[in-house]
Amino acid sequence: xxxxxxxxxxxxxxxxxxxxxxxxxxxxxxxxxxxxxxxxxxxxxxxxxxxxxxxxxxxxxxxxxxxxxxxxxxxxxxxxxxxxxxxxxxxxxxxxxxxxxxxxxxxxxxxxxxxxxxxxxxxxxxxxxxxxxxxxxxxxxxxxxxxxxxxxxx
Numbered sequence: 685x686x687x688x689x690x691x692x693x694x695x696x697x698x699x700x701x702x703x704x705x706x707x708x709x710x711x712x713x714x715x716x717x718x719x720x721x722x723x724x725x726x727x728x729x730x731x732x733x734x735x736x737x738x739x740x741x742x743x744x745x746x747x748x749x750x751x752x753x754x755x756x757x758x759x760x761x762x763x764x765x766x767x768x769x770x771x772x773x774x775x776x777x778x779x780x781x782x783x784x785x786x787x788x789x790x791x792x793x794x795x796x797x798x799x800x801x802x803x804x805x806x807x808x809x810x811x812x813x814x815x816x817x818x819x820x821x822x823x824x825x826x827x828x829x830x831x832x833x834x835x836x837x838x
Contacts, residue, residue: 697719697721698716698717698718698719698726699717699718699720700716700717700718700747700748700751701715701716701717702714702715702716702717702744702745702748703715703716704740706731711731711732711769712729712730712731712732712733712734712737713728713729713730713731713767714727714728714729714730714737714741715727715728716728716745716748717748718748718751718752718755722760722829723755723756723760724760724761724762724828724829725748725749725752725759725760725761725762726762726764727745727761727762727763727764728763728764728765728767729741729763729764729765729767729768730765730766730767730768730769731767731768731769732769732771732775733768733769733775733778735778738778738779738782741782742782742785742786745786746786749761749786749787758788758790758791758792759787759788759791759792759793760791760792760828760829761787761791761792761793761794761828762794762796762824762825762828763793763794763795763796763806763810764795764796764821765795765796765797765802765805765806766796766797766798767798768797768805770802770805775805776804776805776806776808776809777808777809778809779809779810780808780809780811783809783810783811783812784811784812787810787812787813788812788813789812789813790813791812791813792813792814792828792831793810793812793813793815793816794815794816794817794818794824794825794827794828795810795815795816795817795818795824796817796818796819796820796821796824797817797818797819798819799819800819803817803819
């Protein structure tokens with residue numbers, strides 16, 4: 685798996701890029717950055733996430749989200765979770781409180797999963813505002829960008 689899928693454009697197209705690769709001791713993967721063209725925060729997570737992975741995510745991602753909020757206002761966030769391993773209900777629940785701290789009700793957040801059966805997990809993790817979850821990357825992107833009032837930057 686490419687940490688930033690081709691759907692997000694070339695890896696150097698994202699500003700403030702963060703990327704974790706799995707190691708012998710860490711099974712979680714994560715990539716994120718600012719897509720200036722669409723004024724969107726792009727994230728991709730995979731593997732098994734433990735409590736320390738979630739803490740690292742919130743610590744690192746807060747800086748990206750704060751910068752995006754300064755530049756763009758309310759956030760548009762695209763989260764690709766197709767490679768996230770859900771071990772059980774706690775996989776999603778460990779993110780709820782932290783996501784409430786870094787996202788606001790005015791943010792638009794969309795997640796993509798491999799299968800419809802997995803949709804409840806990101807809904808539980810992203811329980812801020814009205815997150816949407818899709819199986820189709822294209823449908824998710826369409827929903828996320830549908831109410832954009834501003835033209836994309838050139």
